[in-house]
Amino acid sequence: MSNIIRVVLADDHVFVRDGIKSLLENEANIEVAGEAIDGADALEVVAETKPDLLIADIRMPNLTGIELVEKLRNENNPIKIIMLSMHESEEYVLKSIKAGADGYLLKGSSKEEFLKALHSVAAGGKYFSGDISSILISQLTNPSNSLEPKQNLGDEMMITKREKEILTLLLSGKGNKEIAEVLEISKRTAEVHRFNLMKKLKVKNLMELSNKAAEYSLI
Numbered sequence: 001m002s003n004i005i006r007v008v009l010a011d012d013h014v015f016v017r018d019g020i021k022s023l024l025e026n027e028a029n030i031e032v033a034g035e036a037i038d039g040a041d042a043l044e045v046v047a048e049t050k051p052d053l054l055i056a057d058i059r060m061p062n063l064t065g066i067e068l069v070e071k072l073r074n075e076n077n078p079i080k081i082i083m084l085s086m087h088e089s090e091e092y093v094l095k096s097i098k099a100g101a102d103g104y105l106l107k108g109s110s111k112e113e114f115l116k117a118l119h120s121v122a123a124g125g126k127y128f129s130g131d132i133s134s135i136l137i138s139q140l141t142n143p144s145n146s147l148e149p150k151q152n153l154g155d156e157m158m159i160t161k162r163e164k165e166i167l168t169l170l171l172s173g174k175g176n177k178e179i180a181e182v183l184e185i186s187k188r189t190a191e192v193h194r195f196n197l198m199k200k201l202k203v204k205n206l207m208e209l210s211n212k213a214a215e216y217s218l219i
Contacts, residue, residue, distance in 0.1 A: 003029055004029055004030070004031050005029060005030045005031070005052050005053060005118065005119075005122045006031050006033040006049070006050075006051040006052045006053070007024070007030060007031065007032050007033060007051055007052070007053045007054070007055060007118070008032075008033055008034045008035070008036065008042065008045050008046055008049060008051040008053075008054050008055070009021070009032060009034075009035050009036070009055050010035070010036040010037075010038070010039065010041070010042035010045070010054060010055065010056040010057060010060065010065070010068070011036075011037075011056070011057040011060065011084065012037055012038050012057065012060045012061060013057075014037075016057065016084075016107070017035050020032075020055065020114075023111055023114060023115075027115065030118070033049040033051045034046075034048070034049040034051065038060045038061045038062040038063065039056070039060045039061070039062050039063025039064060039065065039067060039068040040062040040063050041062070042054065042056060042060075042063070042068055043063070043068065043071060043072070046072065046077070046079060051079065052079070052080060052122055053079065053080040053081070053082065053118065053121060053122050054072075054079050054080070054081045054082070055081075055082045055084055055105075055118075056068055056069070056081060056082070056083060056084060057083075057084050057085070058083050058084065058085040058087070058092055058096065059085070065083050065084075065085075065096075066083075066095050066096060066099045066101075067099075069081055069083070069096065069099040069100050069101050070099045070100065072100070073099065073100035080102050080103075080121045080122055080124075081100070081101045081102050081103070081121075082101065082102060082103040082104070082105050082117060082118065082121055082127070083096045083101045083103065083104045083105070084105055084106075084107060085104065085105075085106060085107065086106070086107045086108070092104075093128060102121045102125075102126055102127070103117050103120070103121045103126060103127035103128060104127075104128045104129065105117050105127070105129050106129050109129055113129060117129065128207075159197065159200065159201070159218065162183075162193060163193060163196070163197045163200070164218065165183060166179060166183075166190070166193045166194055166197055167197060167209070167213060167218060169182060169183075170194065170197075170206065170209065171206075171209070171210060171213060176190045176191050176194060177190075179193075179194075197209075
């Protein structure tokens with residue numbers, strides 16, 4: 001079995017497609033199998049080339065990226081799909097997930113993040129870039145979470161009122177500077193609270209924090 005990841009690029013701007021191709025051209029295990037200029041064209045290119053992964057702009061003529069995902073999923077097409085967008089919008093992210101996308105990547109992402117997202121999704125995982133409301137994503141991608149009995153935190157992991165405020169702001173997409181402004185504390189104090197919160201809950205990143213918050217009904 002080939003280990004090459006075959007990719008189709010769908011974006012109505014040729015310079016975006018050229019930029020992605022340039023980014024991928026030196027990757028030995030990735031091949032650009034086709035390109036599409038809009039959503040309708042993408043359906044035809046995907047049917048013809050049968051790629052492993054589709055990278056689609058969220059806003060295209062003749063079928064938006066979200067409509068494209070919906071059509072592919074309605075056809076039971078198992079292709080992995082990453083939505084590409086300039087907008088770090090919760091609405092766009094959640095609509096993409098509901099439609100059946102496997103990832104959401106910002107056009108300003110670094111090469112390292114772009115490749116990480118591509119490999120993660122191609123391997124069967126999910127990838128969402130940016131500080132998004134990941135607690136909602138966790139609930140949407142794991143709907144059974146809301147039906148299962150919630151676990152209780154041990155005493156050593158109980159969070160304070162201030163830490164709960166920090167947690168809520170983090171999961172709503174706020175950075176340290178914005179948290180400091182909302183809570184009227186210094187940025188350094190916000191960073192310390194964030195560090196202590198993540199250490200207490202034994203998590204390393206926002207996605208783990210989101211999952212822990214959902215698991216234990218922390219907000």
